[in-house]
Amino acid sequence: MKIARNTPTQLILTDIPWFYGVLFAFNTVIFIALGLILTLAGGRFMIYGLVLIIGGGAFGFWTFHKFVRRVLVIFDRATQTLEIREKSIFGYEAIEHPLTELSHAEVESTLPKGSFLAPNQHRPVLVLDQGMSAGRHPIVTRYTKGSDTARLVDVINDWLTADKVDSDSQSA
Structure with a gap:
């Protein structure tokens, strides 16, 4: 303060x-990017990718809202x-x-x-x-x-x- x-x-x-804002935003982007990579890989990885996109994105936005x-x-x-x-x-x-x-x-x-x-x-x-x-x-x-x-x-x-x-x- x-x-x-x-x-x-x-x-x-x-x-x-600022530190927490950048940290949680970066964390959210990483989860969503990993989810997109798995989703684009197709097959059984598609479900894991969607879970990472939805779960990681939601968790990232929640932590950003709660702590930033x-x-x-x-x-x-x-x-x-x-x-x-x-x-x-x-x-x-x-x-x-x-x-x-x-x-x-x-x-x-x-x-x-x-x-x-x-x-x-x-x-x-x-x-x-x-x-x-x-x-x-x-x-x-x-x-x-x-x-x-x-x-x-x-x-x-x-x-x-x-x-x-x-x-x-x-x-x-």
Whole structure:
């Protein structure tokens, strides 16, 4: 996840999973190409080719839809809103919350399944403490390794506290 804009009035975060998009698209093309080769070979290989075309193509499109999602998170002081936009190949979804409901951001960590030697994986989570959507809301569904998530959470929390410092100094 990248910081697209960080101004006193607006913080915009973007996540475009190019690596996964290329990987799943290439995987789908490989399955369909192998299926076409088997289908063109004819005979009993034709059925296997059709299964590869249909099954591999469907699985490729499903994984692409499930894991390749462009996420845009907009924190806007001017409109006092927090908007999370998510776009996949099959649709677009936007969720909007009042900025006053957002308490802070946290790092959510997990240990990969079946591997006690692998490092923890992390993802950023927004904590809403008020309203009907109160609770923890992950910004992205996948976990990543490294310290980028902690830096992103620090930027979000610094941006949120800057608003509180500004409003306290104006009221004094």
